[in-house]
Amino acid sequence: MADEANTSGNGLEFDEPGGLSRRSFIGTAASAGVMLGVAGAVRMPFARADRPAESRPARIAKNLIFMVSDGMSMGTLQLADLQCRLKRGRASNWVSLIESGEVTRGLVDTRAADSFVTDSAAASSAWSTGVLHDNRKISWAPDGSLPETLLMRAKAAGKATGLVTTTRLSHATPAAFCVNLPDGNRDEEDRIAWQMLERPVDVMLGGGARFFDPFLAEPGVADPFEVVRDRTQLETSRDSPSGKRLLGLFSRSHMAFELDRDLTEEPWLPDMTVAALERLARHPDGFVLQIEAGRVDHAAHYNDAPGLVGDQVAFDDALGSVLEFVGGRDDTLVVITTDHGNANPGLTDYGQRGIDGFEVLCNAQRSLQWVVRELGREWTAPALREAVRAATTIDLDPEDVDLLLRARRGERVDPLHMRRAEYGAIGQVLANYSKVSFVSPNHTADFVEISAMGPGCELLPGFMRINDVHPVLVSALDLPPTAATEAGAEVDG
Ligand SMILES: [Zn+2]
Structure with a gap:
């Protein structure tokens, strides 16, 4: 599992900008003045004089x-x-x-x-x-x-x-x-x-x-x-x-x-x-x-x-x-x-729904990593429901279980491409209960x-x-x- 590999835990590594060498980045920034491409703009604001x-x-x-x-x-x-x-x-x-x-x-x-x-x-x-x-x-x-x-x-x-x-x-x-x-x-x-x-x-x-x-x-x-x-x-x-x-x-x-x-x-x-x-x-x-x-x-x-x-x-x-x-x-x-x-992350629902959601978060006993390790290779609907219940007290509804099993099979279930790993899918499904949602996995x-x-x-x-x-x-x-x-x-x- 890529999760232990490095800080970009989901294996969703930041892609290094390709094509231009460091020197040509600097050269581009220096010669292009205000007409910078975005790549040059990364370096431009960091002059030592700042x-x-x-x-x-x-x-x-x-x-x-x-x-x-x-x-x-x-x-x-x-x-x-x-x-x-x-x-x-x-x-x-x-x-x-x-x-x-x-x-x-x-x-x-x-x-x-x-x-x-x-x-x-x-x-x-x-x-x-x-x-x-x-x-x-x-x-x-x-x-x-x-x-x-x-x-x-x-x-x-x-x-x-x-x-x-x-x-x-x-x-x-x-x-x-x-x-x-x-x-x-x-x-x-x-x-x-x-x-x-x-x-x-x-x-x-x-x-x-x-x-x-x-x-x-x-x-x-x-x-x-x-x-x-x-x-x-x-x-x-x-x-x-x-x-x-x-x-x-x-x-x-x-x-x-x-x-x-x-x-x-x-x-x-x-x-x-x-x-x-x-x-x-x-x-x-x-x-x-x-x-x-x-x-x-x-x-x-x-x-x-x-x-x-x-x-x-x-x-x-x-x-x-x-x-x-x-x-x-x-x-x-x-x-x-x-x-x-x-x-x-952000708590993002109003009134009682937000209060109840945050209580769900506070009652959790285990991490999502524990859930995924508990499931191992056995991603069945009953095992998934049981692991999530044990970790979070949440009873997943059948539609959410179905969505997670499809995500596990590699189907695209989230409009955001980078949220393709199983963790991101579970996290967003649980956001329906805890009301804490995330912008990306990065x-x-x-x-x-x-x-x-x-x-x-x-x-x-x-x-x-x-x-x-x-x-x-x-x-x-x-x-x-x-x-x-x-x-x-x-x-x-
Ligand atoms: Zn860091």
Whole structure:
């Protein structure tokens, strides 16, 4: 199943623009002036001069906690907040922060160097290096240079570093914060895993054991690491006096969706967040930590509203743990954002129908991935009805069952061509019950929210391209410039 392959979970990959080379893109844009084709217009607005000048923060941040809900459309933020208000009687942590006025906020245009719609690799590389990247590239700039990544810059400045994610650790968002991958792309996760082991990242917690274990089995490779494999071992590691690097590999591939998680085996995102913060906070010169709720993106690709909200709420609970950590301290910059919208979910029916629909969503027990795996190859009407009922309490009506079986046979049942995979069809059928519908199974070009608090947050522009986040981080932490990053700065000039 393509679902485990990468961020474009449904196998509906973004097609790279064909025909024109990168150089001729630039040439076209430069020579055609205002008569640009659309392909040229992708690159045109990103001249280096557009970027805000780096300025000095009022105070220097010792630590940076960079929180990413991957693929979070604004509807995802809203649905999770509504669930928090209904189930817990209070707003989500993120919306509470916004409500309080304690955060500096901005809108981010997430475009990649070669695409209006970004992927996670280009987005994370832009945050990490300050250079706009092409989709699928991991801190390998369009001009072929290898700009130094944020974690390696932080390490060079004497800070501890960490990555926490619910996807494979070798997935694009954590990878681009520490790895440079020349002559390749995000799919080469064995290469990425090897670099992550070689590079001095102090804490790495997530999934992806299948890419790390073959290396760890080689003589000596595991020696610098304290390796933990489940929730109990992670808990025990919190008291460990070990000076070793902490490596948590809690799943062969991605970690489970929050709705499907085995509570005794896998830690959830707040567990990993607390463990990482405790370990990193021992470091006298501060730390840089990325925390990613990576499966929010996958649930959006699957058009799975309950799965999406489950993982977004876990992200929000991780934010709660971060807020506990920074409470009373004034030395930590916290950035909360996403790398792009995905599928743009929205509750979209009025009055009682919308209320009842949202209750259906809140009562779901399992993800759509669980439904599809439960069915396996046995897509019969009774099995389908039973799996959907078990996951969501929804009783599919016969017409919906028939439509899904036809979709499974490859018939076109949706006017939108890209919604051809079974997940999209189930997601849209369930929208008849939950009233949460999706625009597509792919990332979107929407502007996204960024919120920041702590020293340096005042540097955040109100509106920015995604690589403009990077100089804010660097200035807030007062990281010294490097030869590599200076070279990188020439890229889009
Ligand atoms: Zn992403």
